[in-house]
Amino acid sequence: MNLLTQVSSSRQAVAGAASTAAFFLCEGLLGQHFDVVHDGVAEPQPGDLFLFPLASGGPGWWGAHAGVYCGDGEIIHLEGELQKHGKNHLLRTRGPAKVLRRRGGLDAAALQRRIRAAMDQTVEYDAVTCNCVHFALNLLGLGQLTGAMPFSVSDVHQEGCEGWCGPSACRPTHPSLISHSPSWSCQQPSSVAGSVPERTTGRSSSSPMSSSSQRQCVVTEFLLCKSIPRRGKVFEKVPENTLQPGDILLFPLGSSSGQSCISFLHAAVYCGDGEVIHFQNGSKRGSHGRIIKEGFRAMKKERGKCLIYRKKDKVDLNDFYMKVREVMNCEAQYHLGKNNCIHFALYLLGLVDFYMELVEIKKEDGSCGGGARSNQMV
Template identity: 30%
Template sequence: MFLGSSYKMSTSKSKAHFSTQTLPKAAITINFFFSESFLNKHFQEVELSQGEPQPGDLYLFKLLSSSLQCCGTHVGVYCGKGEIIHFEGVTTKNGVGGTLQSLLEYNEGKVFKEGLRQMQRERKLSRVLRRRGGINHKDLELRVRKAMDNDPPEYNAISSNCAHFALNLLGMDSTLLGECCIFKFCSKESMSKPFQEVKLDQGNTLPGDVLLFKKPSSMAQSSKVHMGVDCGNGEIIHFDGKTSSRGRGQRLWDNCEGVVCKENLDALRSSGRLVHVLRQRSGIKTEELESRVQTAMTSIPPPYNDISSNSVHFALKLLGTNTN
């Protein structure tokens, strides 16, 4: 889920432009790893005042960075003997740690154990979850030992993070995370209210339909979920950041040059990169959409930022939808 700066569009005849407006509670959440529907299906919440933790319990800790105005969730697994095992990205030289690694890049990962009491002192505990039906403790012990003995995998905030690591320790398929949180940067719950999903095999899209598609990065292992809008005439309009000269995207907290462009919709569909199509339940006013599209194409675009000024903000503002 993204919460951050949003677009404010002006269609004044004298001067049409885009600008950004900071929301009062600017923050991003990295806890898109878990949706409530996923948790309710596979886990139950545990009140620790009613007993001791059990091996396999998931500990969800809140993360907060006052400098980056970012909050998120870090996940660890209680592995017995008063210890938590968890997985993080190694802190870089400039002091920015694994919580806000670039979504486009893989970074060195680190698996380690910490005392439960120590983690509770250093990090704010959010909740404790226990897998429904229980777990096989011997299998957990073997996975924990293997995780501690082997070289850790690379860390990536989307595809190889603390949540994937924790579920794998419990013997669960970590790819379920992607299925339950298909929108990555928008919570499924918040998008389901104003939008309904359109099946990809049920005819052509309509102007105003929101298209979620995979945008490959320079690394074959990683991809971003991008958002665009069907603007008619067989085209899709979307907002992106200009790739740096080194061929790699900007970090989450950096701005880069923004680019508004149109692409052929049929080409996108035939490429296999189109993942979901959403349609606004209340419908759209075609003339207003055309006006906003023209404004976006003829104005100088704002800087692009993965957190505060991204394809999601752009697409929703084109539809006249609040990005809160």
């Protein structure tokens, strides 16, 4: 690295650190561009900025994790990789949020274009020069405040971008916020930003989960024959250039450069607008799973070429999108044999059951928007 490159890199690091510090420490900056929305957790608008505590939910919010509300109960954020999570999921795993709304409003169409462009990109995370705050402010059209960020979310997708990598500086660090209880405990944050979530417990199904052998049979038949027990062969392979919502994507479990056995594949479902939804084990310890959305091109860049299968009968898109919206705010235990990514993908298409629990926001009047749902075999 020559001297000029070193100087440029140092300036970028200083600018990145300064912009992050200014965001959290300078009330004038926040007051100039944002208003605090006291009921924003319960009634967010697209473009609202959510700030989650990194560690505890105490009065100090230095270093808070930032995400932007997209609508349909989803928040887009950068934490090592670019993902969409359900709002309720993030409130449960990270704790209570503060919600800021940009003064003067924003162009909703432009925001959605930036979101779609961002989901197509793979950008190298850096805690100093390219973090969750830089990403969120760029998404909201405040890129002038984040001069250190090495990309613009207004750009079109770039197939040649470097893959995501980086420290887990923006990942949840407070163990008490994450439940690994076999009864699937969950927190129900209240509608007032900064309040302490209530904790309730419950199971997603009133009947026992099907036996491991039955559930594994579903996976085996699908992977080997693209069929479902008692339904026969219901899928056909299709080329990538015909990709449409409801298609199942099978990725190798290894990286794009690694070797993987074709019998062991990770399943995702294409949602449209360049996004896929999938279910994966959330940690190396325990069985708490993660339901997330990612960009198709970014996922393909990370995991390698995929195989695409389409249900022979037409997918009921209304039912499919209803299920997608629901699962984005649900929690589920991951089990390699009984409740995995393939069961999840087939559930979205109305073919098998999937075991999950709905996470809810408690409203100011004490009511909830629904409850735990029991998903039976269809």
